[in-house]
Amino acid sequence: MSSNNRSRLYKGAGWVGATRILMNLIAFVSTIVLARLLLPDDFGIVAIAESISVIVTSVTELSLAKALIQHSDPRRRHFDTAWTLNITRSMILGGVVAAISVPVAAAYGDERLVPLLIVLGATVVASGLDNPKVVIFQRNLVFWQETLLGVIPKLLGFISALAIAVIFESFWALVAGSVVAQVSRIAISYILAPYLPRLTFAAYRELLSFSIWLTFSELIKTVNFRSDTLVLGAFVGPTPLGYYSYGGKLAYLPVRESLGPIRQLLFPAFSLIKGEMYRLRAAYMQSQGVLCTLAFPIGIGFAVLAEPIIRLLIGEKWLPIAPIVQVLGVVSAIQTIENSQPLAMSLGRTKRIFTRELRVFLIRIPLVILGLIVGQYPFIGIIMAVVLARAAANIVNIFLNLQLVRDVINLPIRKQLKVVMRPVLASLAMTAGLALAQIKFETPSSSVEGLLALSLLIALGGLFYVGSLSILWLIAGRPDGPEREILGLFEKVWKRALRPSHR
Numbered sequence: 001m002s003s004n005n006r007s008r009l010y011k012g013a014g015w016v017g018a019t020r021i022l023m024n025l026i027a028f029v030s031t032i033v034l035a036r037l038l039l040p041d042d043f044g045i046v047a048i049a050e051s052i053s054v055i056v057t058s059v060t061e062l063s064l065a066k067a068l069i070q071h072s073d074p075r076r077r078h079f080d081t082a083w084t085l086n087i088t089r090s091m092i093l094g095g096v097v098a099a100i101s102v103p104v105a106a107a108y109g110d111e112r113l114v115p116l117l118i119v120l121g122a123t124v125v126a127s128g129l130d131n132p133k134v135v136i137f138q139r140n141l142v143f144w145q146e147t148l149l150g151v152i153p154k155l156l157g158f159i160s161a162l163a164i165a166v167i168f169e170s171f172w173a174l175v176a177g178s179v180v181a182q183v184s185r186i187a188i189s190y191i192l193a194p195y196l197p198r199l200t201f202a203a204y205r206e207l208l209s210f211s212i213w214l215t216f217s218e219l220i221k222t223v224n225f226r227s228d229t230l231v232l233g234a235f236v237g238p239t240p241l242g243y244y245s246y247g248g249k250l251a252y253l254p255v256r257e258s259l260g261p262i263r264q265l266l267f268p269a270f271s272l273i274k275g276e277m278y279r280l281r282a283a284y285m286q287s288q289g290v291l292c293t294l295a296f297p298i299g300i301g302f303a304v305l306a307e308p309i310i311r312l313l314i315g316e317k318w319l320p321i322a323p324i325v326q327v328l329g330v331v332s333a334i335q336t337i338e339n340s341q342p343l344a345m346s347l348g349r350t351k352r353i354f355t356r357e358l359r360v361f362l363i364r365i366p367l368v369i370l371g372l373i374v375g376q377y378p379f380i381g382i383i384m385a386v387v388l389a390r391a392a393a394n395i396v397n398i399f400l401n402l403q404l405v406r407d408v409i410n411l412p413i414r415k416q417l418k419v420v421m422r423p424v425l426a427s428l429a430m431t432a433g434l435a436l437a438q439i440k441f442e443t444p445s446s447s448v449e450g451l452l453a454l455s456l457l458i459a460l461g462g463l464f465y466v467g468s469l470s471i472l473w474l475i476a477g478r479p480d481g482p483e484r485e486i487l488g489l490f491e492k493v494w495k496r497a498l499r500p501s502h503r
Helices: 003-037 040-060 064-070 076-099 101-108 114-125 132-139 147-167 170-193 203-237 238-272 277-305 306-313 314-336 340-346 350-374 382-409 413-418 421-440 447-475 482-498
Strands: none
Touching: 003 147, 003 170, 003 238, 040 076, 040 114, 040 170, 040 203, 040 238, 064 314, 076 101, 076 114, 076 132, 076 203, 101 114, 101 203, 101 382, 101 421, 132 170, 132 277, 147 170, 203 238, 203 350, 203 382, 238 277, 238 314, 238 340, 238 382, 277 340, 277 382, 277 413, 277 421, 277 447, 277 482, 306 314, 306 340, 306 447, 314 382, 340 350, 340 382, 421 447, 447 482
């Protein structure tokens, strides 16, 4: 990668990183506060409505923004076509979501689903107004606008959700927050990238030739990962479903939000060097090592400390989600072993993404059904049976993605796994250390003492991980890898911080 592109990537990572820190803080506070103000039943009923809306809209998910990023020279007609396709699709699908509200409410025996789906249908229509011009920033590896597009809508959405939750203590707080965030994001996008759209389908063949397989894969993926919520809703009702839905969301939150800045850079970065296989292969391995080195302590550490975190931050009423967070928190970290999608998209191998999602679908759905059957027996329970089925399917999915990477850039699976061996071993050492530390610590009676004890446990976990990783790296002879990359980044930041300012 050229020094210019590398410099732009570092600057982009800085902007996206700052944005993510702010967004993570807002998301974390929002998740904790709303969980304290609302009931599991509220999260359950919204999960059903959102799953139906997302599945319906995924039928024609066009992925046009990715097509514009990957296109070698997008012109005005490409942006106009993307806007026209999006608004046409959203108007049709928004109407479908609203139209099925009555039969869906009848099927679940809950009239609250009627207004919920109507509002979500209107939100789908509004989503078609997205400004396609903002992809220019990503194409050029310029990410400062993400701060405005990410933080301001998130903050406005949280304020709206908080106000409704405090005043009405209603599930509408969960919906209002996302609606306000989406509408404000659309408005800001047109301020940042002024654009007056024109209705045209002139370039639809060029855009759909790239995105059509992403459309199919997105449909399969959405049905795959949302169907369990709909099926569980029919078996267990809104309150247990609320535990399941919120527990899954909380488990994935730390890794997803922490690594968002890096993952967001992968597709445009890989697209820049897609014609140079050696550099692309090296860039993939480099990013993979860094992602795993950061993800493992975050996701696994969060899983190990799930119970005290839940008790202290969101209250005793949410303790039933602790086993869900423990299982899926570990899975969220392990899934970082692969990042095949941005790689395959950068090479235009979207059909391979579809075939992968189809294989995952054919594996996951039978496992979820098996979980529903096994869960009828009292020794495990239906919720945990489905959680374990999800975890097993996700592990299988990792190996399918490793195969995809092997096929598109000729990188053997053993080399892909080799780069994560030290983070894996360091995470095991951290887990053992935290488990012993929790045995020694008694649960404090007051919230202040509890927070202090939890902070100490987190610090100990970090020391266990960094210490173990450093020892393993030194034993290996300090080879090139994620440790050296992360140290180099810290060294640059440190030198810049110490550099005297010139006026």
